[in-house]
Amino acid sequence: xxxxxxxxxxxxxxxxxxxxxxxxxxxxxxxxxxxxxxxxxxxxxxxxxxxxxxxxxxxxxxxxxxxxxxxxxxxxxxxxxxxxxxxxxxxxxxxxxxxxxxxxxxxxxxxxxxxxxxxxxxxxxxxxxxxxxxxxxxxxxxxxxxxxxxxxxxxxxxxxxxxxxxxxxxxxxxxxxxxxxxxxxxxxxxxxxxxxxxxxxxxxxx
Amino acid sequence: xxxxxxxxxxxxxxxxxxxxxxxxxxxxxxxxxxxxxxxxxxxxxxxxxxxxxxxxxxxxxxxxxxxxxxxxxxxxxxxxxxxxxxxxxxxxxxxxxxxxxxxxxxxxxxxxxxxxxxxxxxxxxxxxxxxxxxxxxxxxxxxxxxxxxxxxxxxxxxxxxxxxxxxxxxxxxxxxxxxxxxxxxxxxxxxxxxxxxxxxxxxxxxxxxxxxxxxxxx
Numbered sequence: 001x002x003x004x005x006x007x008x009x010x011x012x013x014x015x016x017x018x019x020x021x022x023x024x025x026x027x028x029x030x031x032x033x034x035x036x037x038x039x040x041x042x043x044x045x046x047x048x049x050x051x052x053x054x055x056x057x058x059x060x061x062x063x064x065x066x067x068x069x070x071x072x073x074x075x076x077x078x079x080x081x082x083x084x085x086x087x088x089x090x091x092x093x094x095x096x097x098x099x100x101x102x103x104x105x106x107x108x109x110x111x112x113x114x115x116x117x118x119x120x121x122x123x124x125x126x127x128x129x130x131x132x133x134x135x136x137x138x139x140x141x142x143x144x145x146x147x148x149x150x151x152x153x154x155x156x157x158x159x160x161x162x163x164x165x166x167x168x169x170x171x172x173x174x175x176x177x178x179x180x181x182x183x184x185x186x187x188x189x190x191x192x193x194x195x196x197x198x199x200x201x202x203x204x205x206x
Numbered sequence: 207x208x209x210x211x212x213x214x215x216x217x218x219x220x221x222x223x224x225x226x227x228x229x230x231x232x233x234x235x236x237x238x239x240x241x242x243x244x245x246x247x248x249x250x251x252x253x254x255x256x257x258x259x260x261x262x263x264x265x266x267x268x269x270x271x272x273x274x275x276x277x278x279x280x281x282x283x284x285x286x287x288x289x290x291x292x293x294x295x296x297x298x299x300x301x302x303x304x305x306x307x308x309x310x311x312x313x314x315x316x317x318x319x320x321x322x323x324x325x326x327x328x329x330x331x332x333x334x335x336x337x338x339x340x341x342x343x344x345x346x347x348x349x350x351x352x353x354x355x356x357x358x359x360x361x362x363x364x365x366x367x368x369x370x371x372x373x374x375x376x377x378x379x380x381x382x383x384x385x386x387x388x389x390x391x392x393x394x395x396x397x398x399x400x401x402x403x404x405x406x407x408x409x410x411x412x413x414x415x416x417x418x419x420x421x422x423x424x
Binding site: 016017018019020021022023024025026027029030031032033034036037038039040041042044045046049050091093106108109110111115116119120122123124126127128129130131132133134135136137138139141144145151152153154155156157158159160161162163164191196 | 211212213214215216217219220221222223224225228230231232233235237238239240241242244245246249251258261270274276279282283286291292296297298299300301302305306307309312313314315317318319321322324326327355356357359360369371374377391393401402406407409410411412413414415416417
């Protein structure tokens with residue numbers, strides 16, 4: 001990783017691969033890390049940890065007023081009652097969208113994101129355009145996502161500058177009365193829980 | 207430090223471009239970098255704020271030009287060498303040339319799940335909280351040359367305490383090996399106009415999470 005421009009298709013990438021491999025080899029030979037444990041971590045992020053966890057929390061909150069109250073009162077505690085595998089959700093704060101207020105989450109300083117709830121952040125979340133503009137002109141950022149809110153809606157941006165992690169609780173779409181938790185969860189997109197998107201319309205889910 | 211990483215409010219970076227059906231990792235080495243970082247954190251190599259500070263110290267032109275996981279890898283190389291876990295000669299050689307130094311733990315497959323879990327950042331409070339929800343505060347106008355989590359756009363600004371998160375490890379000291387130095391943490395909310403002037407969108411409010419040493423009563 002020499003200090004020159006990143007070129008996804010050129011020799012830079014192979015240079016990066018070689019340097020990362022060298023790092024892993026050295027740390028392994030030194031006895032600090034075990035490649036087999038790394039395999040398991042990579043596998044978990046590729047197959048187990050993702051926005052389905054957050055979607056389940058949102059769907060439950062939509063169906064269960066007591067759970068919703070608990071979630072908004074203490075996100076970490078409420079999520080722990082769902083029996084996730086790991087100690088999910090420490091320092092988790094859920095913020096509720098209403099007709100009057102739309103919430104949006106960013107980390108202007110790095111890439112803080114509720115991994116336990118949403119998996120690893122997408123590239124755009126970690127990118128300069130999002131980090132620079134979300135706190136100054138969130139409506140234009142929403143426009144990049146094709147989201148247009150009424151001019152009167154207050155936009156509340158949460159900059160994740162410490163270890164608190166924010167999860168947006170989007171509004172339940174109308175026309176979903178009586179839906180099961182599983183069916184509701186299918187409406188809940190990752191972006192809806194970051195605040196750069198809205199839940200899918202009910203007709204998109206069978 | 208007033209680095210390139212502190213991007214809130216900067217202009218000129220262009221549109222946000224979401225990727226359709228984005229993979230978890232764009233290349234296998236990205237996953238290795240992430241997993242190595244987790245394993246070294248679990249082992250007791252260095253805390254996350256040390257990783258962040260190492261990224262912040264990359265030259266600005268490098269920071270903006272390389273990919274996210276390349277930044278991680280560069281920061282990890284830097285911490286490995288600076289903290290004496292391996293020599294630059296060993297990274298160049300691609301093999302250990304000397305024995306490693308002892309670490310408290312090692313992430314092995316049987317405990318890999320623990321490598322996925324984020325530890326708690328709560329620490330025993332050293333004093334009662336100075337502020338409560340509703341209190342008006344002004345963020346300090348500080349420019350430490352080292353790691354801080356008070357972004358430039360929110361310095362010297364008038365805000366209101368919205369949430370109190372308890373006492374937590376203080377990144378500003380953790381990042382420079384000066385200890386946890388626990389501090390109360392608050393969500394502080396600002397009106398858009400307070401941050402961005404009279405032309406700001408009147409419907410926006412922005413919050414940061416601010417440690418007590420960043421705040422004065424107002």
